[in-house]
Amino acid sequence: MLKFRALYLRADIYVLDDLLSAVDPHVERHIVERVLAADGIIGQKTRILVTHAEHLVPLSDTVITFVDGKMSVVRQTPLALRTVSSATLDSKESMSGSDSDTVNQEPGVADMYAKPLEYRKIAGILSAIWRFIQLSGYGTVAIILGIQIAQTSALHYMQSLQISLMTDSDPATMVQSLKYYLLVNTFVTITHRQIYRLEEWIRRNLLTTRLEYKMRKQIRQLVLSMPLPLLESLPYSTMSDLHNQCVSSISQSFPMVLCAFMVGNNLSAVSTIAQVIKTSPSLLVMCVPLAALNYAIERWHKDTLPKLYDVRREAIDRPQERFNDVLECNRPLLRIHDMTDIYLDRLCQLKSMGLSLELSEDAVRESRSLMTTLFTEVIETAILVLKLYLRLFVSIPVSPGELDAETDLAIGLYHRISGLLSQGGISDDCIGQLSRYISHTEDTPREQPRVVADSRPLPTWPETGDIEFRQYRLRYRPDLDPVLNELSFVVRSKEKIGIVGRTGAGKSSLTYALMRLVEADSGSIIIDGIGISTIGLHDLRSRISIIPQDPSLFEGTIRDNLDPTHQYTDDEVWAAINACQIADLLDIPTKVRKPKIKNPDKSDTMSKEESKQSSKIRKRHWIEGTGLDKWVKRKGSNFSVGQQQLVSLCRALLWRRKILVLDEATANVDTKTDQVMQSVIRQEFKDCTVLTIAHRINTIMDSDRVLVMDQGKVAEFDTPANLLARDGHFKRLVESMNLSKKQGQTTE
Numbered sequence: 001m002l003k004f005r006a007l008y009l010r011a012d013i014y015v016l017d018d019l020l021s022a023v024d025p026h027v028e029r030h031i032v033e034r035v036l037a038a039d040g041i042i043g044q045k046t047r048i049l050v051t052h053a054e055h056l057v058p059l060s061d062t063v064i065t066f067v068d069g070k071m072s073v074v075r076q077t078p079l080a081l082r083t084v085s086s087a088t089l090d091s092k093e094s095m096s097g098s099d100s101d102t103v104n105q106e107p108g109v110a111d112m113y114a115k116p117l118e119y120r121k122i123a124g125i126l127s128a129i130w131r132f133i134q135l136s137g138y139g140t141v142a143i144i145l146g147i148q149i150a151q152t153s154a155l156h157y158m159q160s161l162q163i164s165l166m167t168d169s170d171p172a173t174m175v176q177s178l179k180y181y182l183l184v185n186t187f188v189t190i191t192h193r194q195i196y197r198l199e200e201w202i203r204r205n206l207l208t209t210r211l212e213y214k215m216r217k218q219i220r221q222l223v224l225s226m227p228l229p230l231l232e233s234l235p236y237s238t239m240s241d242l243h244n245q246c247v248s249s250i251s252q253s254f255p256m257v258l259c260a261f262m263v264g265n266n267l268s269a270v271s272t273i274a275q276v277i278k279t280s281p282s283l284l285v286m287c288v289p290l291a292a293l294n295y296a297i298e299r300w301h302k303d304t305l306p307k308l309y310d311v312r313r314e315a316i317d318r319p320q321e322r323f324n325d326v327l328e329c330n331r332p333l334l335r336i337h338d339m340t341d342i343y344l345d346r347l348c349q350l351k352s353m354g355l356s357l358e359l360s361e362d363a364v365r366e367s368r369s370l371m372t373t374l375f376t377e378v379i380e381t382a383i384l385v386l387k388l389y390l391r392l393f394v395s396i397p398v399s400p401g402e403l404d405a406e407t408d409l410a411i412g413l414y415h416r417i418s419g420l421l422s423q424g425g426i427s428d429d430c431i432g433q434l435s436r437y438i439s440h441t442e443d444t445p446r447e448q449p450r451v452v453a454d455s456r457p458l459p460t461w462p463e464t465g466d467i468e469f470r471q472y473r474l475r476y477r478p479d480l481d482p483v484l485n486e487l488s489f490v491v492r493s494k495e496k497i498g499i500v501g502r503t504g505a506g507k508s509s510l511t512y513a514l515m516r517l518v519e520a521d522s523g524s525i526i527i528d529g530i531g532i533s534t535i536g537l538h539d540l541r542s543r544i545s546i547i548p549q550d551p552s553l554f555e556g557t558i559r560d561n562l563d564p565t566h567q568y569t570d571d572e573v574w575a576a577i578n579a580c581q582i583a584d585l586l587d588i589p590t591k592v593r594k595p596k597i598k599n600p601d602k603s604d605t606m607s608k609e610e611s612k613q614s615s616k617i618r619k620r621h622w623i624e625g626t627g628l629d630k631w632v633k634r635k636g637s638n639f640s641v642g643q644q645q646l647v648s649l650c651r652a653l654l655w656r657r658k659i660l661v662l663d664e665a666t667a668n669v670d671t672k673t674d675q676v677m678q679s680v681i682r683q684e685f686k687d688c689t690v691l692t693i694a695h696r697i698n699t700i701m702d703s704d705r706v707l708v709m710d711q712g713k714v715a716e717f718d719t720p721a722n723l724l725a726r727d728g729h730f731k732r733l734v735e736s737m738n739l740s741k742k743q744g745q746t747t748e
């Protein structure tokens, strides 16, 4: 469905790359008639269709064939044959076995799982702190808090000594106090910095780094164990935010705000109030108005900031997530559709909106510190005026030391009250990140266990490769209709089964069911006498090979790609390579320039000549390799799709599992590669059970039996000969294929 976005562009030239490779004849007919044909939506536009489907030749004005990257045949199709005859399409459609125009409802994944994961809100600051301590480990937090408490207590002790010294009016005791004060002060000053460094080192190395590692590991485990439909529904940016924002906020900011809250705030508040009671109890009168004022400011903050955050989340972050997804998944598409300017414009608009919102948030935050400064000034002035009044009008003498000490105490009291009310900087945002992380890692459903200890199959299982589906029903989500419905059939050992059916009939869901990527709604699948739901996922998945439509090659050597765990010998790997006829491919070395590594120390001191020389050397650094060391670029981009499929087949051959499933593995390859793959499968997998899902009839024509699926059910299941002998789905499909072939030959 996504492919048809291009139609909205109303362009003059359409380049359609393998558009029809993975659709059934019914859908193909629809596309050809309504879109590509002369009276179709783009019928009057220039259409370049890249395809392996030779039966579509009559559709074209000109046919160009490419061999080894060169244009080898250019042929003009006679005008009379420039449309695919209705008969061809009619017979192709008849494969569906129904004339009704009902189209399978295919809700997009985004629609199905649009509901975001509900976050478990951590109630209150204390439970947030408790969850953080549980996450980081009690020991480390205890050490850090211990150091912080010792440090803060020492500083407060120093402060109280200083105050008593300043308020002492007896010269005899003053000298004694001064000596003691100087001694303690020297010790604290010398040790303070060292202790601070020690605490910082412990916080960084024992807490932040460990916590970061632990959290990243948990997130990776989460991604790898989330049920597939749920994982598919999550935007890429949600996971990347979890990886970046959540991890850094929890592992870096939380320890600091925790110390500030537990020690800098609460402990200091207790100590300051004790000091006030001891030296100037009258200052306690200030507590009530100060608390009321701070409370008002805090409330204003709490009301305003979350509103701004909400606006940012809805108006900036969510659209930004979608933009990131587009960039991550559809980078080439943006250029192909020439949408880069629109993309950049909209992104810039979002960024500038984001900037204005950030400025507003900053203004709200800044207003708090402005108020703090203002109140500090007011307190200082008020105390000064009060003391002057007492001295001038009530004749109570006040020494400058007493005045200073009292002002410091009053300001300290104000800060402590303000700190208590603002929860020491542990903002809602910080608690929100922790809630988000905990909700994701603890509340997200996981797949079933990888290993069930008391139900492990023998290492040789499955020995024969019998597969039985019993009344099997599968749905992707409880509120969706089943996509496989009461499916019952038996595949015998070593059988080669072709699976065909209309788009959305449930063929790929069958492979999901076999691998338990989605769990059964009811019914069961039995492989060699063992119900697959009773064993662990590792035991199941490691015994079945699947070659999907999109081959999965990753960056590394070809050997790593074929044998990631290096459990086979070179000879075994070569035997598989030769059997799949890809040895020639590995003779050509892949040249990849090594990433430039900047050396900031040297670049400053290097002369121009030296730096030219070194950049030449860097450019000459290629990763080259042939044979098993042949380098595979990211996503296998230095291999064609057909070559990638051959490599996937080679991997399956090396692994030698008793059951092999090919899910449209040859949909995007040419007929020759398809034939190579089929012959490898016939020869090398003759002792295995092979299930081949394909739209191309030739691919499954020599199967032992063919399973025809329709709307999640078995429509027909028999040998190709028997199926052809009866007037059913399969026969109509083959007839339509033959007809279109003949049509193609006539054009030549």
Ligand SMILES: Nc1ncnc2c1ncn2[C@@H]1O[C@H](COP(=O)(O)OP(=O)(O)OP(=O)(O)O)[C@@H](O)[C@H]1O
Pocket: 022, 023, 024, 104, 105, 106, 107, 109, 112, 228, 229, 232, 476, 477, 483, 501, 502, 503, 504, 505, 506, 507, 508, 509, 510
């Ligand atoms: N991840 C998913 N979440 C929800 N529904 C899904 C998901 N994948 C497939 N479906 C639905 O399951 C039904 C069967 O899809 P499936 O991919 O198995 O069909 P198919 O026969 O393999 O089709 P095609 O030939 O196009 O590959 C479809 O209606 C589809 O919408």
